[in-house]
Amino acid sequence: VLEKKIAVLPGDGIGPEVCNEAVKVLKAVAEKYNHTFRFSYALMGACAIDETGSPLPPETLEACQEADAVLLGAIGDPKYDQNPHAKVRPEQGLLGLRKALGLYANLRPVVAYEKLLEHSPLKPERIAGTDILIFRELTGGTYFGEKGRTADTAFDTCTYSREEVARVAHLAFKAAASRHGILTLVDKANVLETSRLWREVVQEIAKQYPKVEVAYLFVDNAAMQLILNPRQFDVILTENMFGDILSDEASVIGGSIGLLPSASIGDGVALFEPIHGSFPQAKGKGIANPMAAILSAAMLLDYLNLAEEAKCVREVVQKAINSNILTQELNKKSPYTTEQVGSFIAYTI
Amino acid sequence: VLEKKIAVLPGDGIGPEVCNEAVKVLKAVAEKYNHTFRFSYALMGACAIDETGSPLPPETLEACQEADAVLLGAIGDPKYDQNPHAKVRPEQGLLGLRKALGLYANLRPVVAYEKLLEHSPLKPERIAGTDILIFRELTGGTYFGEKGRTADTAFDTCTYSREEVARVAHLAFKAAASRHGILTLVDKANVLETSRLWREVVQEIAKQYPKVEVAYLFVDNAAMQLILNPRQFDVILTENMFGDILSDEASVIGGSIGLLPSASIGDGVALFEPIHGSFPQAKGKGIANPMAAILSAAMLLDYLNLAEEAKCVREVVQKAINSNILTQELNKKSPYTTEQVGSFIAYTI
Ligand SMILES: CC(C)[C@H](C(=O)O)[C@@H](O)C(=O)O
Ligand SMILES: CC(C)[C@H](C(=O)O)[C@@H](O)C(=O)O
Numbered sequence: 001v002l003e004k005k006i007a008v009l010p011g012d013g014i015g016p017e018v019c020n021e022a023v024k025v026l027k028a029v030a031e032k033y034n035h036t037f038r039f040s041y042a043l044m045g046a047c048a049i050d051e052t053g054s055p056l057p058p059e060t061l062e063a064c065q066e067a068d069a070v071l072l073g074a075i076g077d078p079k080y081d082q083n084p085h086a087k088v089r090p091e092q093g094l095l096g097l098r099k100a101l102g103l104y105a106n107l108r109p110v111v112a113y114e115k116l117l118e119h120s121p122l123k124p125e126r127i128a129g130t131d132i133l134i135f136r137e138l139t140g141g142t143y144f145g146e147k148g149r150t151a152d153t154a155f156d157t158c159t160y161s162r163e164e165v166a167r168v169a170h171l172a173f174k175a176a177a178s179r180h181g182i183l184t185l186v187d188k189a190n191v192l193e194t195s196r197l198w199r200e201v202v203q204e205i206a207k208q209y210p211k212v213e214v215a216y217l218f219v220d221n222a223a224m225q226l227i228l229n230p231r232q233f234d235v236i237l238t239e240n241m242f243g244d245i246l247s248d249e250a251s252v253i254g255g256s257i258g259l260l261p262s263a264s265i266g267d268g269v270a271l272f273e274p275i276h277g278s279f280p281q282a283k284g285k286g287i288a289n290p291m292a293a294i295l296s297a298a299m300l301l302d303y304l305n306l307a308e309e310a311k312c313v314r315e316v317v318q319k320a321i322n323s324n325i326l327t328q329e330l331n332k333k334s335p336y337t338t339e340q341v342g343s344f345i346a347y348t349i
Numbered sequence: 350v351l352e353k354k355i356a357v358l359p360g361d362g363i364g365p366e367v368c369n370e371a372v373k374v375l376k377a378v379a380e381k382y383n384h385t386f387r388f389s390y391a392l393m394g395a396c397a398i399d400e401t402g403s404p405l406p407p408e409t410l411e412a413c414q415e416a417d418a419v420l421l422g423a424i425g426d427p428k429y430d431q432n433p434h435a436k437v438r439p440e441q442g443l444l445g446l447r448k449a450l451g452l453y454a455n456l457r458p459v460v461a462y463e464k465l466l467e468h469s470p471l472k473p474e475r476i477a478g479t480d481i482l483i484f485r486e487l488t489g490g491t492y493f494g495e496k497g498r499t500a501d502t503a504f505d506t507c508t509y510s511r512e513e514v515a516r517v518a519h520l521a522f523k524a525a526a527s528r529h530g531i532l533t534l535v536d537k538a539n540v541l542e543t544s545r546l547w548r549e550v551v552q553e554i555a556k557q558y559p560k561v562e563v564a565y566l567f568v569d570n571a572a573m574q575l576i577l578n579p580r581q582f583d584v585i586l587t588e589n590m591f592g593d594i595l596s597d598e599a600s601v602i603g604g605s606i607g608l609l610p611s612a613s614i615g616d617g618v619a620l621f622e623p624i625h626g627s628f629p630q631a632k633g634k635g636i637a638n639p640m641a642a643i644l645s646a647a648m649l650l651d652y653l654n655l656a657e658e659a660k661c662v663r664e665v666v667q668k669a670i671n672s673n674i675l676t677q678e679l680n681k682k683s684p685y686t687t688e689q690v691g692s693f694i695a696y697t698i
Contacts, residue, residue: 084546123471190425197498220593221626224600244568
């Protein structure tokens with residue numbers, strides 16, 4: 001039997017609830033395919049601050065480093081957001097973990113499910129068939145550059161090296177080559193030095209992927225095009241902050257951010273998490289959609305080279321969608337709870 | 350008779366065409382209301398580089414400084430975009446002018462015209478009644494911070510001072526107080542020091558405007574909310590780069606970026622321009638929508654304290670929309686040319 005260690009970081013808000021369902025599904029997969037998954041739980045985010053004083057306790061980092069993959073719920077708590085003077089923040093845990101694990105590429109697939117088009121704020125004819133894979137650089141840029149404060153001023157520095165751009169660009173080119181062969185670099189090369197470096201490196205690397213067509217879009221234009229005509233995109237490649245904004249923007253296309261998984265990969269162990277946040281208002285109400293967490297678990301299975309298992313999870317999620325086994329945001333009339341959706345998927349595996 | 354000097358910078362691509370129509374409308378206003386507007390033309394952008402080697406020749410800056418207001422078409426040329434090594438770029442002209450004139454606040458109104466809802470990529474019931482005023486800080490942040498390159502690395506610095514935040518924040522609070530009383534600050538205070546400074550300053554200033562309700566949104570969430578529920582917004586306040594992205598994103602709501610004007614104001618003379626770009630593919634074809642330029646001229650009239658005249662221009666634009674006197678993007682069946690739309694509006698004034 002194949003044996004894998006999975007570190008689970010439930011986090012804050014609805015994180016624990018959706019993580020529970022994803023773990024339930026992974027257990028069902030293990031049983032069906034006769035694998036052994038060992039789950040180890042650890043604290044990160046606001047819950048870790050409350051418990052230990054640190055958003056990323058050393059035990060948590062160790063648990064992740066020892067695992068074959070990491071599954072994360074969500075982190076964040078509004079009590080830190082209104083206080084610009086807070087010294088310790090939940091987000092430091094997530095950013096610290098990304099950096100410590102070298103997770104330089106964040107993959108965010110955006111798909112418009114036929115059955116759910118009516119829930120999108122966009123007109124169905126504009127979005128049907130949308131299938132985008134966003135590669136967001138995750139350990140560089142303004143998130144990790146030097147930053148500081150005086151009483152009267154503040155600064156944040158965005159820095160990139162050729163190597164930081166190249167490694168994520170290669171992943172994006174490879175993905176584009178295996179998909180529809182179009183890579184769109186999003187930058188602000190008419191203003192930023194870092195964007196001009198991105199463009200330079202991507203132009204060079206493009207020569208090694210002659211079958212991939214490369215398009216260049218300024219970030220302001222990209223923010224329009226994503227809504228005007230999302231089907232024009234196949235793979236989008238961009239730096240950390242632009243990727244944060246554009247991938248959340250793109251999440252509206254499918255009608256629910258509660259459906260969107262992500263994978264963060266790098267040199268070592270990889271991490272999988274829904275792109276939604278900790279949504280504290282929904283905590284404990286059983287209304288959170290666990291599908292983003294469950295689809296993140298499917299990406300985790302792919303990463304462990306369990307392609308058939310991953311496919312099985314995706315098919316069952318699709319079946320749940322087709323059967324309207326959905327939480328209230330997508331099924332107002334006869335909503336299922338978080339737990340019911342997770343159980344349906346786990347038992348159908 | 351009232352006499353005003355207006356500097357006109359037609360710029361590149363469709364800039365000259367749409368500027369022509371805006372000037373035509375201003376001339377009609379002058380005639381009707383018995384004012385004298387003196388127009389002086391100057392070069393900026395790619396056309397200025399071609400002609401003089403500089404994107405912002407000293408004569409242009411002088412013409413602007415001597416004027417009571419500046420009307421700009423659009424700047425930019427793709428021949429500079431694909432070359433990360435270009436030393437001179439059209440955008441330097443616009444950025445240089447914003448800085449030289451101290452235009453620290455860029456106002457971008459976003460309105461969904463009832464009659465045009467069908468053209469929006471968004472469902473009409475989501476957007477009907479949208480009326481947002483975006484205040485984008487325009488002379489600080491990563492656009493103007495220190496930037497640099499080595500062979501292998503690049504950096505851009507985002508800096509803000511308390512004073513830079515405060516002056517644009519006061520304008521936004523005043524606007525909110527005279528509108529629906531809601532100001533939303535968009536930042537990334539969970540990651541950026543500059544955002545925490547913005548939040549701190551806005552929290553302080555808020556006390557002086559007790560009737561204005563203040564909301565805080567992270568930029569990634571704001572990029573979603575603008576599409577999910579644009580009616581929740583009244584005034585949005587944000588820093589330079591976030592404002593660039595979000596205002597272009599918001600432009601899709603109304604169904605056409607060709608309708609959206611902007612005003613850039615500061616300590617001295619103010620500048621008015623469409624938010625669309627130079628759209629080189631459309632140049633010379635007579636298909637560009639001149640309404641954004643004409644509505645920018647209306648904002649210019651407001652700025653010159655000619656409120657009645659501004660209102661008249663807006664009413665006539667509304668009349669043109671209601672009568673389907675529209676360029677091809679909004680009227681596929683029987684499109685009017687740029688010139689015809691401009692003339693209809695000018696003659697109806
Ligand atoms: C919580 C926050 C720091 C994080 C980010 O900005 O990267 C989140 O928005 C995300 O996209 O994963
Ligand atoms: C042309 C470019 C430099 C400019 C900007 O980014 O400010 C434009 O996109 C705008 O929004 O006015």
